[in-house]
Amino acid sequence: MxxxxxxxxxxxxxxxxxxxxxxxxxxxxxxxxxxxxxxxxxxxxxxxxxxxxxxxxxxxxxxxxxxxxxxxxxxxxxxxxxxxxxxxxxxxxxxxxxxxxxxxxxxxxxxxxxxHQFCGECGETMVLASSDRSRSCPSCATPMYPRLAPAMIVAVERGNEILLGRSPHFPAGIYSVLAGFVEPGESAEEAVIREVYEETSIVCDNVQYYSSQAWPFPNSLMLGFTAQYVSGNIDTEADELEDADWFAVDDLPTTFPGNISISQWLLNDFIERKRGG
Ligand SMILES: [Zn+2]
The missing domain is CATH 3.90.79.20 (Nucleoside Triphosphate Pyrophosphohydrolase)
Incomplete structure (x- = not known):
């Protein structure tokens, strides 16, 4: 090197x-x-x-x-x-x-x-590996790596509108793009389609990768996407969102202030493209 x-x-x-x-x-x-x-x-x-x-x-x-x-x-x-x-x-x-x-x-x-001081398999004291960032078990050789939880976050668009929701733990009045964890066996794109459908009953497709962000709260890797509306009417009864709606680019609700997180980058990207175009 x-x-x-x-x-x-x-x-x-x-x-x-x-x-x-x-x-x-x-x-x-x-x-x-x-x-x-x-x-x-x-x-x-x-x-x-x-x-x-x-x-x-x-x-x-x-x-x-x-x-x-x-x-x-x-x-x-x-x-x-x-x-x-x-x-x-x-x-x-x-x-x-x-x-x-x-x-x-x-x-x-x-x-x-x-x-990860002790082996999750047999209980033996783990030792630090020299080859990479892991601990391994001297007894059963089980390796333990730092854990990352991939999560997806998506701006679903319908023409000049964007799908935003609010979770009950958001500060009052705040809306954001939808997000959720990727499940075992699922691609990030599949997670986008599933989460959007589970949370809002909206069907989307044309899932396009946007960007990612390390999000250590506690150990996520946020994978950002855009997606396009296909069909359905918003229904938040089935899942954890308190409300969700389509918002026109010139009539957006209150969102998280600042520009530190990928949720804000996705929203700003949407605003720039729709206002610019
Ligand atoms: Zn072990």
């Missing part, structure tokens, strides 16, 4: 011999990250000064050549003065995007490591 890496973040699982002068440490108490009161990543010296000890630590890889580590902290640890524990969702505005992305890796690697 003599060429310069095309990745700004190069993941790896083996601790480097030399951590470098100023490694980046992503420390978590359960799913909350240790940050400054301004929501920034504290320098490693600050973490050390407070004598914060990790229960376990993992090497994540290098961000633009700087080594990155994840630290699992005690579940009851109180934040030292000047620092705070925050859910990653609250840090989209303060934490730089590439640091937020590494933090999303960190929380998932920590959780995987913590919950």
């Amino acid at each position: 003599s060429e310069e890496s095309p990745l700004s973040f190069v993941p790896h699982h083996v601790f480097p011999e030399d951590p470098g002068a100023a490694p980046l440490c992503f420390a978590f108490r359960k799913r909350e990250m240790l940050v400054t009161e301004a929501g920034l990543l504290p320098p490693v010296e600050v973490i050390d000064e407070h004598g914060i000890e990790a229960v376990r630590r993992q090497y994540l890889g290098a961000l633009k050549g700087v080594h990155c580590y994840s630290l699992e902290l005690e579940a009851e640890l109180k934040a030292p003065e000047g620092l705070a524990f925050r859910d990653l969702r609250m840090l989209f505005g303060s934490l730089e995007a590439n640091l937020h992305a590494v933090a999303g890796r960190a929380v998932q690697i920590i959780e995987w490591d913590r919950t």
